[in-house]
Amino acid sequence: MRFAALRAPWYRGYLIGGILLMSGDHVEHAITYFVMWQKFQSPVLAGFATISHWVPFLLGAIPFGHIADRFDNRRIIQASCVLFALVSVAWAVLIGTNTLQPWHCVILLVLHGLSGAFWNPADQLMLYDMVGPEVLPSGVRLMATGLNLGMLAGPALGATLLAIPAIGPVWGMALNVLLYVPFFVYLAITPVTGHRRRRVAPPRMRFRDLVGVLREVPRYPAILLMMLTQGAVGLFIGTALLPLLPDFGRLLGQDQGPGYILLLIAMSTGAVAGGLGMEALGRIAASTRAAIVASALFGLGVLVFAVSRSFPLSLAALVLAGLGNLVGASTAQTVVQLAAPEDRRGAFIGAFGMAANGFRAGSGIVVGGLSALIGVAGGVAVGAGALLVVAVVLLVVVTLRRRRGDRSVDPAREVALD
Template sequence: MSTSAPVPKFQVLRSWKTAPYLVGAGMAMMGDNIEHVITYLVLWNTFHSPVLVGFQLISHWLPFLLLSVYAGGLAERFDCRRIIQAAQVLFMFVSLCWGILFLTGTLQLWQACVLLVLHGIAGCLWGPAEQMMLYDFAGRDQLPSAVRINATFRSLGILFGPVVGSALLLLLGPTAGIFFNIVFYLPLTIFLMRTPFTGHSREGAFSTGRVSLIDSFRVLGTVRRNTVILGMLILSALASVTIGAVLQTAMPVFSAILTPTGADGELIYGILLFALGIGGVLGGFFLEASGRIKPTVTTAVVAAVGFGAFAMVFAFTGSVAIAVIALVLTGASQITATATAQAIVQLEAPPAERGRVLGAYSMFGPGMQTFSGVTIGVLGTLLGIPLTVVLGGAVLVGGAALTAGYMARGRRRAGLVG
């Protein structure tokens, strides 16, 4: 699905109407990850609960699974600037509450669970409104570029969030560090006070329909009738369930396997994590700089196949060098698949239902990462972590091929009907 005219490379970064938005989103994503680094360490040192570790993963992704379509309905009905600001304020509130509980030494398990859930809800609320703002800023022709660069800046936040979080722990300690983390949410929040874009400027009036949880899910009927949108959702769900957060969660296991005798295991662990993260960043910049890879169904399928295949290579190898290369290519394939699918879903979605369709994408994509814990927990116990990743990669490769066939048949049928 190519755009109608060539778009200058990095055009959205050259505009003061979009560049602060993209940078602010990257900083907010960094704040999100800094909070994980600080709070997860404190929670483990306080409670030593493996169950709580599992709940951290579930509480982060389950709101995406259950509430993303409803969040998309809110984005259709209301000013997206205010929805994103509400999400950022909720992030800041959660960081403030963590800080107060750390400072007073009154943190209890139930309080931790509530704050973890609120953090997940903030991320879910942010997603569809963020994508609608991208469409409003960039327009249809520049949308794929805006989605790519936004995904790249978010990847930068994910990459450097743990680094900055670790630095804050060392320099300030967990209490002062979590208070300082509030600063990272402010640039995006303040910028949205000044921009005239609402997420609806190009498409006219706001939706006037009801915004209820049940009514929101009626958009799945639209999704089901559009073969391309449904195919993108299936690809996203497959990637989330099979590989998703599994690689990052299982990285300590792989670092132990790959660390040579006498070498520093923590160093190898850090290198592997950095390789996966930098792959996403480099992949995003390459997509924009080259201008050769278009946001088409074929691109999404090939990138999903690459995501699974390179993950399999990483799980197979016993060489640190090959593992690093495979992880860089895995990260690059992942961001290509994600950014392409998001752009296609936006372009294919009916304007009146764009928010809920984007919410459906969040439900099938990030939301399905809720089950990646089951993938690594159950299959990892039965088969071992490396074989689990190999199996997940193989399922993703095969599933992507089958999904491509399904979309091709759907397009042929549509052509015959037309």
């Protein structure tokens, strides 16, 4: 069945709300990064902006997952919307009164990162509760596609608001608050809590249990494999490629104008096209092998991009990388949800998020350090090559264990919806 999740009650409005939230997230990135650079010209502050986005996942994803297991996830996501909105208002006030200081930026960037980390496990539990395990791959993939659409629309809207003299950064940040309102209101209406399908109550939360889930992960080989795969994606490539695109644009003779814009949007375009294309096929597969192969395609696309000096080939490689990244990440997320124990699904989602998103905080160090030693193209190529090696090794492990009859490495049922 094509676009199966869209047939689930309450899913369409939830998807639209998520797209608007992600658009607001990236409007804020576009405006505040511009303002910070214009005002302070600080590479350290620019680097901290990236780190602050992902460190909250590294440190907070597991506790936030435990919270999602125990509380109404509508209220958790609404709290995230409120925090996102308050941060936008704070930016608007500080910029408008010309009192913005670097320490203000640090606090607001950290709060923004915490907002994203806080809503992530709750969002995944809402998807499971909303669509059920049978069409969960469709639900996760469509939401991932929608979020990538928000990543495309947000910077474009932010740049437009900056370019209009009557609006500028102050009113741009104030208007950005409106993008969080529809999701907040929708969550007040929907009866989905994230727990309606749960038949087993979560155990009482103790402090030692906050990280104890990491000791349990090896008992669930499929989850461990997905954490290793997406952790490698985050660490060896992560978000380090985007800040380096100006250098690649220069190498390709496309450091400004339409060519550079195409480089900026190529990966998100590939992700959106890939997500919609797979939904249109009407057959949804959720397996560890599919997630690993898709992540390998992501690495291959980035590797080709790094070594290519042909603009059309580089553009095609980024589109392929975007497609592989979306399919790999959404499939891995689905496998984790299906394989996790029912009473602690949020905690295991948090552990997965710690690896998949938290490790992105280190990608700038890994890729940046390599680029400083052997050049930008070489650094990205080595990172992509390392991801490919990890993916091949993990794929061999899965294949060998399945041949020995070990189904635990791939318990996420292959769901055919045709």
